[in-house]
Amino acid sequence: MQLDQLYQEIILDHYKHPHGRGLRDAAEPGDRVAEAHHVNPTCGDEVTVRVATDGAVLHDISYDGMGCSISQASASVLHELLRGRGAGEAFAVHEAFVELMSGRGQVEPDEDVLGDGVAFAGVARYPARVKCALLPWMAFKDAAARAGVGASPTEVTA
Amino acid sequence: MTSIAIPEGMPQYDDVPRFDVTRVRADFPILDREVNGHPLVYLDSANTSHKPRQVLQVLDEHYARHNANVSRSVHTLGTEATEAYEGARAKVAAFVNAPSVDEVVFTKNSTEAINIVAYAFSNASLRADADPRFRLGPGDEIVISEMEHHSNIVPWQLLAERTGATLRWFPVTEQGRLDESGLDDLVTERTKLVSLVHVSNILGTVNATARITERVREVGALLLLDCSQSVPHLPVDVVALDADFVAFTGHKMCGPTGIGVLWGRGELLAAMPPVLGGGSMIETVSMGGSTFAAPPARFEAGTPPIAEAVALGAAVDYLTALDMRAVQWHEKEITAYALDALASVPGLRIFGPTVPVGRGGTISFALGDVHPHDVGQVLDSLGVQVRVGHHCAKPVCTRFGVPAMTRASFYVYTTTGEIDALVGALEQVRKVFD
Numbered sequence: 001m002q003l004d005q006l007y008q009e010i011i012l013d014h015y016k017h018p019h020g021r022g023l024r025d026a027a028e029p030g031d032r033v034a035e036a037h038h039v040n041p042t043c044g045d046e047v048t049v050r051v052a053t054d055g056a057v058l059h060d061i062s063y064d065g066m067g068c069s070i071s072q073a074s075a076s077v078l079h080e081l082l083r084g085r086g087a088g089e090a091f092a093v094h095e096a097f098v099e100l101m102s103g104r105g106q107v108e109p110d111e112d113v114l115g116d117g118v119a120f121a122g123v124a125r126y127p128a129r130v131k132c133a134l135l136p137w138m139a140f141k142d143a144a145a146r147a148g149v150g151a152s153p154t155e156v157t158a
Numbered sequence: 159m160t161s162i163a164i165p166e167g168m169p170q171y172d173d174v175p176r177f178d179v180t181r182v183r184a185d186f187p188i189l190d191r192e193v194n195g196h197p198l199v200y201l202d203s204a205n206t207s208h209k210p211r212q213v214l215q216v217l218d219e220h221y222a223r224h225n226a227n228v229s230r231s232v233h234t235l236g237t238e239a240t241e242a243y244e245g246a247r248a249k250v251a252a253f254v255n256a257p258s259v260d261e262v263v264f265t266k267n268s269t270e271a272i273n274i275v276a277y278a279f280s281n282a283s284l285r286a287d288a289d290p291r292f293r294l295g296p297g298d299e300i301v302i303s304e305m306e307h308h309s310n311i312v313p314w315q316l317l318a319e320r321t322g323a324t325l326r327w328f329p330v331t332e333q334g335r336l337d338e339s340g341l342d343d344l345v346t347e348r349t350k351l352v353s354l355v356h357v358s359n360i361l362g363t364v365n366a367t368a369r370i371t372e373r374v375r376e377v378g379a380l381l382l383l384d385c386s387q388s389v390p391h392l393p394v395d396v397v398a399l400d401a402d403f404v405a406f407t408g409h410k411m412c413g414p415t416g417i418g419v420l421w422g423r424g425e426l427l428a429a430m431p432p433v434l435g436g437g438s439m440i441e442t443v444s445m446g447g448s449t450f451a452a453p454p455a456r457f458e459a460g461t462p463p464i465a466e467a468v469a470l471g472a473a474v475d476y477l478t479a480l481d482m483r484a485v486q487w488h489e490k491e492i493t494a495y496a497l498d499a500l501a502s503v504p505g506l507r508i509f510g511p512t513v514p515v516g517r518g519g520t521i522s523f524a525l526g527d528v529h530p531h532d533v534g535q536v537l538d539s540l541g542v543q544v545r546v547g548h549h550c551a552k553p554v555c556t557r558f559g560v561p562a563m564t565r566a567s568f569y570v571y572t573t574t575g576e577i578d579a580l581v582g583a584l585e586q587v588r589k590v591f592d
Binding site: 006012042044045046067068070129132 | 529530531532535536539546547548552555561562590591
């Protein structure tokens with residue numbers, strides 16, 4: 001088992017220098033803002049993801065949390081990838097990320113869709129860590145639904 | 159080699175029973191394997207211990223030669239299985255110095271053992287004619303501590319909810335000791351039960367229970383000790399502890415999973431209403447109602463984990479042959495070595511006692527700001543198996559202001575070389591997350 005497959009530079013970078021961290025109020029007047037707090041009961045990792053949207057575009061995705069490098073880097077990547085995107089696009093990315101993480105290392109990630117998220121391909125080979133990577137993404141889905149941007153239920157097999 | 163003569167009248171080296179750890183290791187087949195290309199360094203025995211060949215053989219032989227259900231057959235296999243099952247009960251009773259074999263109830267694990275007591279309270283509270291010592295209502299109190307495993311917190315929270323009783327707890331000091339300063343205010347005439355961990359599964363603290371026991375007796379409450387982390391590691395004598403109930407589990411003491419023990423004073427078990435209903439726990443059944451068997455059968459509804467119990471008996475034999483005083487001393491030496499070695503790691507903070515006195519071989523720590531999950535992952539890549547997370551003791555993590563901890567825990571087969579491997583691997587963690 002190669003440790004550097006798991007701890008790719010990109011992941012460590014996002015962990016040490018997280019992008020867009022901190023919960024923010026809506027910048028756009030009229031946006032609906034909602035958040036979701038998720039915990040990983042096995043390790044106590046926590047993340048809160050907040051979504052600000054007018055129903056069509058996700059104007060901001062802010063987050064805060066504490067946890068391992070994988071969960072915190074994943075939140076940073078989520079923010080990078082989905083902020084400012086249309087809801088439909090965002091959920092396509094969400095789906096691709098969940099598919100990658102559920103693939104036990106057998107799914108070839110598409111960098112055009114997943115950007116820095118491709119760095120998590122190695123994490124999918126560590127079943128104990130898949131939940132860490134998915135934690136902010138699941139919180140995002142709940143927050144988005146609460147903000148009125150529904151996602152179709154995603155099957156996760158971790 | 160130089161030898162140092164210890165003056166007469168002083169404690170001598172050989173006063174303490176010892177065993178040869180190399181020979182002990184040869185009994186555990188799993189210790190031969192590699193993990194991620196490195197020799198296995200198993201430092202997670204507080205989670206579950208490994209099983210020696212002697213236990214695996216008994217498990218195998220039971221199914222291969224003596225398999226039958228217990229306590230209900232007149233045939234030869236049934237008699238053999240029953241004798242083995244009851245023989246295991248006798249071994250366990252002797253191991254913890256229980257005054258009577260009938261005081262040993264086989265359960266699934268410690269959690270179930272504690273829940274049996276909790277539900278006996280619950281059921282007694284519904285019946286006006288039940289023993290008043292088990293009846294709970296508003297105004298009554300249950301006392302636990304902040305250093306409990308969740309299995310000694312949640313059953314009491316649920317019981318308090320069901321009965322209207324109040325749950326209170328001993329705090330934990332900064333050094334990871336039980337804070338007994340408020341003992342007289344905490345344990346009062348309102349207290350019906352005190353349920354405490356004997357050895358903490360996360361801080362390693364060995365709780366000296368004598369003062370608490372004295373107070374429990376003074377106020378007429380009952381005392382349950384969660385001995386999940388003590389029975390495997392040091393001589394435990396339920397009479398000397400003067401507890402009313404003791405819970406422990408087989409898989410942490412060289413036995414298989416699926417078998418645990420509730421020891422209770424005979425007179426108390428006899429006063430407790432049943433918890434699970436079904437076969438084996440009855441005296442007679444009619445469509446109009448049932449009467450119940452005496453303990454321990456009253457609390458062993460259904461077919462029990464027979465092979466597991468028999469194998470636990472073999473585990474008890476194994477530990478007895480090693481001598482529990484030798485087990486305790488071995489772990490004390492390893493713990494002292496580990497505390498020193500870990501103190502040499504830059505940025506490492508130990509939670510719990512930092513001296514090898516009044517503590518067992520379980521050491522939780524933080525390495526700088528590196529999350530325990532990441533610590534554990536890097537250690538695993540080097541073959542070192544530690545537990546990371548909240549260790550089913552979240553209130554302890556909260557007490558020390560961290561979401562999780564990394565925990566190394568030792569047993570009869572742990573060597574100083576393995577501690578060195580841990581320290582070396584922690585250096586690697588620091589390199590990855592500098």
